[in-house]
Amino acid sequence: MKNKNFVFQTITMVCLTIGLVLAAPAPTRASSHMDAPLITLDPAANTTDVYAFRTDANGQQYLSVALAVYPFEEPGVGPNKYNFDDAVLYQIHVATGADVAAGQATLTYGFQFTTSYKNVNTILQSYLGAVENVDDANQNLTQKYTVTKTVNSSKAATTLFTNVVVPPNNQGLLTRYYNQNDNGEFPAKEGVALSSSLDRYTSQTIPTNATGYQVFAGQRDDGFYADIQSIFDLDFMFSGPNKPFDSQGGFNVHTIVLNIPVSELGGIQQVVGVYATTERQRVQVLRKAKVKKTSPQNSGNFVQVGRQGNPLFNEALVAIKDKDLYNRTLPTTDSTNFKNYALNPELAAALGLDASHTTNRTDIAGIFIPDLIKTDLSTGPARLAGGQNAGAPPAAPNDPGFSRLSVFGGDALHSTAQTGFFNNGTVPGGWPNGRRFGDDVLDIAVLALESDLRNPASPTLASAPADPGVDKVDHNDIGYNKVFPYAATPLNGRSHEHHN
């Protein structure tokens, strides 16, 4: 099945009352990436996924974190107007020490964008011609961003990067270097194993600062893969003639990736927590007279409009009535507001599990409450996903021992910072110990619900299903990069497929 044409619908509007036009909600689109009724109207601030995992690179030990926004970017549109929003403050938060259990951010990394056009006297918004190098004369719409680090206890802020360029979206012929053989007619390049193999635009937009931080922000393939359609169609057999069905297959997102030196976090002997938020600036309805006389400016604090930690929590566990509340609140309130959703997961009942698996799930609450991605830094680097596609050229293979099912597929790591399972330091190789690109989070979530991890010393692990797994979607539509920025190359607007 194809699902290409939901954008740019032609709607004839006859009744123009401002209230109706501006207030009527959009039609409901049920999917994990459209998680709450209000945030669905605001894709640039709509967080789709957060990632956090241990890596080593360039002689540094890193916590690699990523935030993806703007769900369901159809690559084959024009003008290609999917961008970060200048009015949104994107933030990735890291909790360390006692702050992890409290759901309190210790450090906050903020990303703010500014958009400019090289030529506004044209209808050609994004590109004036083929982009040979990022920010060249043909990249008409150009976004640049600043990255700041704030130590929340002291409010001390440090600027880590300024004026970093966002590479162009992958339109096709005009952005040929994203694509195989540097040819805009070909699909996007599969993931690579060496930084030197990255496409030109990506490699030109990865600065490293003196402390060792690395950053990237730009369009990427949506690295989430699952049959969300069946979940919300209450079809837990994932059956039918159009299956398997990767609901996110063929779509891009916008992704921010940051490599944080672990030395900035206090070293590796710890478990940190990661979540992300998006915020928009509060404004005064009426501007003050003084402000009116000067240049236009908004003022006011930022208001949180989106939040994401672990995958699927707000989408699959929190009830509709509280989804917007989740987006507006901090993890510090999760224990009060949302713990019951984790203790008594409705999804477990929907899956037909027995009563012992549907109530008092302290193990599930341990993962989701507070909703931070808990990431053990002591384990050494996580095994990374490459790709399984036999493209030309093929993607870099998965690291040996990598399993999309994490610990349920035998992919475990050894921690020296916590007791872990079996009292021997065993922790999952992927989610819910961190989350890597390539973790099959839907399958892992179902397996976690079917398992019983309430006694870590003697956990009962559900048997991993034979491939292709729970929802029969067992791989992403394009191979991931095994080097920074890890997220896969954005799909080519001229050559891509949906739902493979």
Add this chain to the structure above:
Amino acid sequence: MVYGGCGRILSVGFLLFQASAALSTAAAPVEAAAAIDARSIILAPQSGDGKVDQEIGQLQGKIRSAKDPNPFIVRLGWAFVAKARLTSDPGYYKLAEQCSQLAGEESDSLLLRGHIFHALHRFSEAESVARKLTSDPVPRWENYALLGDALMEQGKLSDAIGVYQRMIDIRPCLQTYARVAHVRWLKGDVIGAEELMKTAVSAGNSRDPEPGAWAYSRLAFYQLQSGNSAGASRSIARALEFVKDFPAALFLQGKIDIVNGAAEKAVQALTTAATQSPLPDYQWALADAARLSGNAELAAKTEAEILSHGAIEDPRSYALFLANRNEKPELALQFAQDELTNRRDVFTYDALAWAELAAGNKSEAKQNMQRALAEGTADARLFYHAGKIAAAFGDNAQARKWFTRAVAIQQMLLPSERADLTQQVATLSSSRSATAKLSSTNPPAAKKAVTRK
């Protein structure tokens, strides 16, 4: 005005009739029969094969089979709202209203009902529903948006501002930014309105195209008023990328074309706009553009269309149109007065003042014009009307003041209004010249007397 009205409230139409005809006539308690009646009405098969029609069909199927159909009934209500907007058939609003009543008193159902009341210009009922919604312990911006809209339309702007502040404190987004921008414009802060609408459009997206198109059209309006016609043209182009042939954008494009002397081009844009949305404002602009381009036949035909259907489409604009032509002034007055019973914002007071002037009621015209100007709205039509009312009193200083302000943003006026404004200014200027000439030849005592006059 574009930001005003859809006053098209027709009969529910054959849809309800068709559904009612299919009802079982078996004896049953009245309440149960009413419930069955409403359910049968909303589940009656609909024509059409568009996306919304498909959604309506799917939701009707789910309502038939679901154990708890209420969430689907609310969604069906919103689908009917979408259909009403697509087809301009307000009968679908009545179907949506049936859905909201059938779905009970839950907040989602009430929100749907409040929006329907607002769309049907039942503002006090919308306010009542919104007040109930805003008493909910979990604050939702949509509830405050609905309340603010209902208050604003009823002329309770101060109250609306407080409510809108609460709304945007809860959630800054396209919908809330756009509302606040409109309030700023109403209060005369065009720069602040433009600033915020730029923020609003940046939060828009092609997946939800209609609000994006609307926001870009309003941004173009502010830019055009600020004299930035190039920026306005760019915003119009963006709006049309969101929604092809979006009437509000084409209306502004037509205005820009007229200002640029491209009347035939304006006719094209305005014809499309008026076809898509047969509001008197669009038709009035089309008639003016047609006359400018030398197409008197199209102008006359379009004006006849306004006269025959304008009262149904938008009675307030219809009243303005009649008063502008000094045609049926009593009828214009009646429509304006009727509008005021329900809607007491600055534009209704303006329409009433204009109709009063046409009817020869100068004092009432002046009084209502003062109410129209009370919020400080910087609107060319308001200034033009205020100038003419002042001139009718012989208050040339006031007339000159308002005409000067109108001239400064005359690109916002329709050609027929601009032509009259130019004539009024010329008359005042010649009067001033005559006065100056007279004063230069008179002795000081005589000059003093003329000045007093």
